[in-house]
Amino acid sequence: MKAYARLYQAVFRLILPRMPWRQPELIKGEGSVASIGTTVKAYGVDRALLVSDPGLVRLGFVDQVREHLEKANVRVVVYDKTQANPTIDQIEEALLLYREGSCQGIVALGGGSPMDLAKAVGARIAMPNKTIPQLKGILKIKHNLPPLFAIPTTAGTGSEVTVAAVVTDSKTKEKYAISDLHLIPILAIHDPSLTVGLPPHITATTGMDALTHAVEAYLNHTSMPVTNQESEEAVQLIFRSLLKAYENGNDIRAREDMQKAAFLAGAAFTKAYVGYVHGLAHQLGGFYGIPHGLANAVILPIVLDYYGDKVEKKLARLADVASLSTPTMSQKEKADAFKSAIKEMNRKMNIPQTLEGIKEEDLEILVKRALEEVNPAYPVPVILNGKQLLELYHHVMKASSQ
Numbered sequence: 001m002k003a004y005a006r007l008y009q010a011v012f013r014l015i016l017p018r019m020p021w022r023q024p025e026l027i028k029g030e031g032s033v034a035s036i037g038t039t040v041k042a043y044g045v046d047r048a049l050l051v052s053d054p055g056l057v058r059l060g061f062v063d064q065v066r067e068h069l070e071k072a073n074v075r076v077v078v079y080d081k082t083q084a085n086p087t088i089d090q091i092e093e094a095l096l097l098y099r100e101g102s103c104q105g106i107v108a109l110g111g112g113s114p115m116d117l118a119k120a121v122g123a124r125i126a127m128p129n130k131t132i133p134q135l136k137g138i139l140k141i142k143h144n145l146p147p148l149f150a151i152p153t154t155a156g157t158g159s160e161v162t163v164a165a166v167v168t169d170s171k172t173k174e175k176y177a178i179s180d181l182h183l184i185p186i187l188a189i190h191d192p193s194l195t196v197g198l199p200p201h202i203t204a205t206t207g208m209d210a211l212t213h214a215v216e217a218y219l220n221h222t223s224m225p226v227t228n229q230e231s232e233e234a235v236q237l238i239f240r241s242l243l244k245a246y247e248n249g250n251d252i253r254a255r256e257d258m259q260k261a262a263f264l265a266g267a268a269f270t271k272a273y274v275g276y277v278h279g280l281a282h283q284l285g286g287f288y289g290i291p292h293g294l295a296n297a298v299i300l301p302i303v304l305d306y307y308g309d310k311v312e313k314k315l316a317r318l319a320d321v322a323s324l325s326t327p328t329m330s331q332k333e334k335a336d337a338f339k340s341a342i343k344e345m346n347r348k349m350n351i352p353q354t355l356e357g358i359k360e361e362d363l364e365i366l367v368k369r370a371l372e373e374v375n376p377a378y379p380v381p382v383i384l385n386g387k388q389l390l391e392l393y394h395h396v397m398k399a400s401s402q
């Protein structure tokens with residue numbers, strides 16, 4: 001199995017740097033969300049589907065964006081029911097609205113959930129004869145999506161720059177990604193003022209999702225100079241600003257840093273992939289609805305400890321990058337400092353060390369699905385087997401059920 005996985009990954013390692021990567025056009029700055037109307041219009045879209053979620057309706061953001069669009073004479077149809085871990089049923093519901101409204105483009109407003117739902121709607125429009133389960137996996141989309149504009153309101157997933165749309169099948173509780181270059185949005189708006197109201201807990205967990213992207217991409221065999229640079233810069237920004245954003249939501253500089261970090265980490269993992277932290281976390285999202293960032297935040301230090309000295313060299317470099325080391329430290333001491341700093345940051349942001357709600361009787365299927373997701377697709381630093389993933393899930397569970 002290991003030899004096959006490494007061979008499969010070696011092929012991708014050759015192909016990945018040569019793929020036609022692109023990034024969304026980026027509009028940045030406080031108040032920049034106001035430009036969404038003229039921007040969408042400039043792309044020739046007169047009728048747009050606005051995808052968001054109930055939390056953003058309550059905050060007034062959906063009305064605000066709708067007004068900007070309408071002011072520019074863009075007719076708007078709203079789908080605002082996206083839930084965390086968006087489902088296939090919701091994608092179909094939004095697709096219907098898109099078609100009924102004869103829309104020509106999609107505006108995603110929110111965190112990873114609305115952005116991914118919007119991407120999946122776009123995928124269905126590009127490939128009308130394929131269902132979402134048929135689009136699961138990589139490179140299944142053969143045509144362009146309608147213009148897709150992303151306005152992230154969390155700083156974590158980096159979905160505005162990635163090839164992925166992560167969706168959940170509510171019937172089978174499977175959570176999986178559709179990954180294709182066509183899913184990269186055409187444009188993204190980074191307006192830090194949209195994130196100042198993010199509650200501390202969501203700031204913390206989504207920020208740790210970004211850190212997980214940066215670290216997993218860095219440790220993978222597919223990391224390359226460009227992704228290493230993106231990961232390192234993201235790690236630096238996160239260690240500089242995540243706690244600040246957590247402690248003072250109004251710190252606009254810290255919010256800007258986190259938006260940039262999430263984007264860079266997304267840019268890194270979209271080319272170099274994620275690893276076991278995500279593989280384990282996705283199943284917990286699909287099965288129990290555990291928020292993605294929270295699952296990653298808890299699992300990241302557990303998996304890094306499990307990898308042991310196999311990842312020491314790279315973690316030591318990240319310790320240097322995050323200014324957590326001193327010149328006299330050994331490589332091991334530096335790597336330990338990096339892992340300790342993650343645990344310390346989690347502790348300061350009230351992120352628990354274990355997750356509640358995972359049932360012993362579900363572990364077999366959780367492990368099976370995590371294995372299917374990761375092996376052989378993700379070029380992880382250490383290839384683990386089912387027994388080892390089971391052990392990891394036990395570490396993630398409450399002490400009482402271990």
Ligand SMILES: NC(=O)c1ccc[n+]([C@@H]2O[C@H](COP(=O)([O-])OP(=O)(O)OC[C@H]3O[C@@H](n4cnc5c(N)ncnc54)[C@H](O)[C@@H]3O)[C@@H](O)[C@H]2O)c1
Pocket residue numbers: 053054055056059083084085086110111112113114116153154156157158159162163164165166194195196197198199202206209285292293
């Ligand atoms: N496509 C990708 O590349 C990618 C990468 C990582 C994760 N994901 C997926 O993204 C999803 C998670 O996204 P997320 O972590 O951004 O969370 P989310 O989109 O699920 O949002 C979480 C909560 O935060 C609220 N919220 C969002 N912005 C807010 C703001 N500015 N102020 C106050 N509340 C706000 C929302 O209303 C919601 O209740 C998961 O499904 C995950 O698997 C996708």
Ligand SMILES: [Fe+2]
Pocket residue numbers: 157209212213278292296
């Ligand atoms: Fe993630």
